[in-house]
Amino acid sequence: MRVLVTEDDDDTLFAIETSLRSAGFAVDVARDLPQADEALFVNTYDCVVFDRLLPSGDSLHYVKRRRQNGCAAPVLFLTGIDNPVEGLPYSDDYLVKPFEMTELIARVRSLCRLSTPPAPPVLRHGDIEIDPGRRVARRGGRVLSLTVKEFVVLELLVAAGGRAVTRTELVAAGWDPEVTPASNVLDVVVTGLRQKLGPPPVLLTVRGVGYRLA
Known part of the structure; x- marks a missing residue:
């Protein structure tokens, strides 16, 4: 399962990347929205993790635009803003900082299942x-x-x-x-x-x- 993580804080990004890799995920990272946009253009992901507020902009608006253009990859927002209702129309899950890595891994694994098509019948x-x-x-x-x-x-x-x-x-x-x-x-x-x-x-x-x- 392949995951893209977009986070501008190096320590947080390293911790998330290391934890997801240890859990068996293939992980690509981006530090801003332009890098995320390039990665999404080139690759297909089973789940995309976005820090809500990035120096390059609000990832909520970016995801809204991607959704309107047909992007179907499940999205998980990470944020310090305790207001999940605002983000959920354009994402599949929402995790408020600080959070346990075990919880993040469980959420990502669950979202990856959403993007996995059912096996064709025998x-x-x-x-x-x-x-x-x-x-x-x-x-x-x-x-x-x-x-x-x-x-x-x-x-x-x-x-x-x-x-x-x-x-x-x-x-x-x-x-x-x-x-x-x-x-x-x-x-x-x-x-x-x-x-x-x-x-x-x-x-x-x-x-x-x-x-x-x-």
């Missing part, structure tokens, strides 16, 4: 199972050693639940736009996939259309 058709999140495919409990393109093709076929998937759909999902549905690259992948799936045959050709699972 797909099943007959005895074939696809786990898109882990990129694992099985048949009858046996793990299949698939290439990237074989995995893409099988995932689409399993998701279709026995419906025929056209050559156009399969090629569009696994190859660059210049590869046409008439190309034999798909047939080569299907041949290899059939061998790895093993008996009984389950990957069927639908003439003039594409492929489907039995």
